[in-house]
Amino acid sequence: MQSLLYAFRQALQTPSRNPRTAVALGRLLGFAFILCFATGIYSHFIQDPLPGMHFLTRPVWLYQVTQGIHITAGIACFPLIFAKLYSIFPLLFQTPPVKGVVHLLERASIALFVASSLFEITIGLINTFQWYALFPFPFRQTHFSISFVVIGSLAIHIAVKLPIITRYWAKKNAYDENGEVKPLEEHENDDLVRLPLTDIGIGVTSRVFAWIDRAPKPKTPGTNRRGFFVTVGVAVAAVVGLTVGQSVRPLDFANIFAPRKAGVGPNALPVNRTAHAAKVIDDAMSPHWTLTVTAGNVTKDFNRKQLEAMTQYQVDLPIACVEGWSQMAHWKGPRVKDLMSRVGAKQGVSVKATSLEKGSSYAVTTMEPEFAWDDLTLIALEVDGATLDIDHGFPARLIAPARPGVLQTKWLDSIEAL
Ligand code: HEM
Numbered sequence: 521m522q523s524l525l526y527a528f529r530q531a532l533q534t535p536s537r538n539p540r541t542a543v544a545l546g547r548l549l550g551f552a553f554i555l556c557f558a559t560g561i562y563s564h565f566i567q568d569p570l571p572g573m574h575f576l577t578r579p580v581w582l583y584q585v586t587q588g589i590h591i592t593a594g595i596a597c598f599p600l601i602f603a604k605l606y607s608i609f610p611l612l613f614q615t616p617p618v619k620g621v622v623h624l625l626e627r628a629s630i631a632l633f634v635a636s637s638l639f640e641i642t643i644g645l646i647n648t649f650q651w652y653a654l655f656p657f658p659f660r661q662t663h664f665s666i667s668f669v670v671i672g673s674l675a676i677h678i679a680v681k682l683p684i685i686t687r688y689w690a691k692k693n694a695y696d697e698n699g700e701v702k703p704l705e706e707h708e709n710d711d712l713v714r715l716p717l718t719d720i721g722i723g724v725t726s727r728v729f730a731w732i733d734r735a736p737k738p739k740t741p742g743t744n745r746r747g748f749f750v751t752v753g754v755a756v757a758a759v760v761g762l763t764v765g766q767s768v769r770p771l772d773f774a775n776i777f778a779p780r781k782a783g784v785g786p787n788a789l790p791v792n793r794t795a796h797a798a799k800v801i802d803d804a805m806s807p808h809w810t811l812t813v814t815a816g817n818v819t820k821d822f823n824r825k826q827l828e829a830m831t832q833y834q835v836d837l838p839i840a841c842v843e844g845w846s847q848m849a850h851w852k853g854p855r856v857k858d859l860m861s862r863v864g865a866k867q868g869v870s871v872k873a874t875s876l877e878k879g880s881s882y883a884v885t886t887m888e889p890e891f892a893w894d895d896l897t898l899i900a901l902e903v904d905g906a907t908l909d910i911d912h913g914f915p916a917r918l919i920a921p922a923r924p925g926v927l928q929t930k931w932l933d934s935i936e937a938l
Pocket residue numbers: 552553556557559560561563564565567590591593594595597637640641642643644645646647648660661663664667670671842843844
């Protein structure tokens with residue numbers, strides 16, 4: 521058994537599989553994961569704020585950028601994670617497979633890290649294509665919870681591998697004078713290496729087990745290092761380059777794989793949920809439609825003519841979907857704050873907006889005061905110089921700066937001061 525695993529590792533050995541490769545890829549992957557985590561947490565709390573949280577309303581494209589980074593860095597994770605798994609692949613066949621309790625824990629933590637990361641990025645990608653039906657679980661809660669498992673197990677992984685990471689971090693320490701990656705052994709003492717943390721008084725020791733170099737040199741040269749990095753670089757550039765146009769519109773021409781194209785849809789703006797799917801056509805087209813505006817016990821109804829008769833404002837704001845696509849548009853209509861003043865709402869209160877749509881989590885949104893009373897927050901009646909299309913929220917929709925698309929409620933029924 522042992523010699524079989526050993527022979528297998530030898531067969532898998534190639535110059536591109538070495539600790540320096542693993543560290544170089546790990547750095548990129550760690551950076552992408554931290555970007556995803558930070559932007560993901562922002563996206564979570566802007567949708568489900570804790571009491572007392574406040575958000576920036578400028579720049580107006582803030583959420584477009586944070587979520588664009590989330591999806592773009594997330595997509596880059598795919599080739600990076602496969603390359604990383606490739607670089608350490610022979611280690612899966614270590615001999616002996618388990619050397620003790622610490623080693624078992626180390627391998628278990630890596631298994632958890634790999635499994636949770638693959639799961640997280642896969643459901644994230646599927647979500648951007650709106651294939652929700654594939655999930656037997658609620659996407660947001662699951663993706664949110666697993667993100668803590670990913671980041672937690674990443675922290676453990678970094679702590680365990682710290683000696684290798686520090687040793688191979690700098691290029692000059694990683695290679696010898698012939699340009700060969702230095703083996704790990706010379707710095708090892710009986711497989712037991714003290715974490716640098718011990719030196720600053722934190723009593724942690726960790727076993728660092730023989731790297732793949734300890735397996736005999738490969739019989740055939742295999743993939744060389746430069747070829748490997750070029751391949752990984754091309755793969756990352758390709759998946760990012762062919763999708764990033766969904767978030768960064770000047771690159772839209774190269775958007776081949778991402779689910780949404782710019783300018784495709786009514787009013788030349790993509791649609792997420794159609795009026796038909798939301799079952800609002802009859803109510804939205806009704807000649808008796810009004811927007812009900814309430815503050816305390818004052819309620820006033822405004823039909824479209826009355827809304828059009830109010831002072832109209834024109835703003836450039838993006839629809840920035842949580843799924844990563846976004847598009848700038850030019851909106852026109854009265855301000856939410858002016859409507860609130862008409863019913864005597866107290867300045868600076870939160871405002872709840874409700875759609876004609878029933879039974880959808882997108883049908884109601886609460887705007888914190890900084891959004892509700894912002895000069896750019898409108899009840900939009902027109903987009904890009906034409907009446908709102910029914911699929912974009914006719915007769916009236918909400919549009920506010922720096923908020924995710926899901927909170928830009930379409931087919932409004934009422935707004936209410938809280
Ligand atoms: C390590 C990688 C990742 C981490 C740590 C992470 C973390 C998060 C977190 C914490 C959220 C907020 C969830 C919530 O609102 O409760 C989020 C949202 C989201 N993530 Fe990720 N994510 C990762 C990778 C990805 C990838 C690869 C994609 C897609 C390519 C993706 C797509 C999304 C989408 C579409 C949302 C918005 C969900 C919604 O609000 O409906 N994520 N992510």
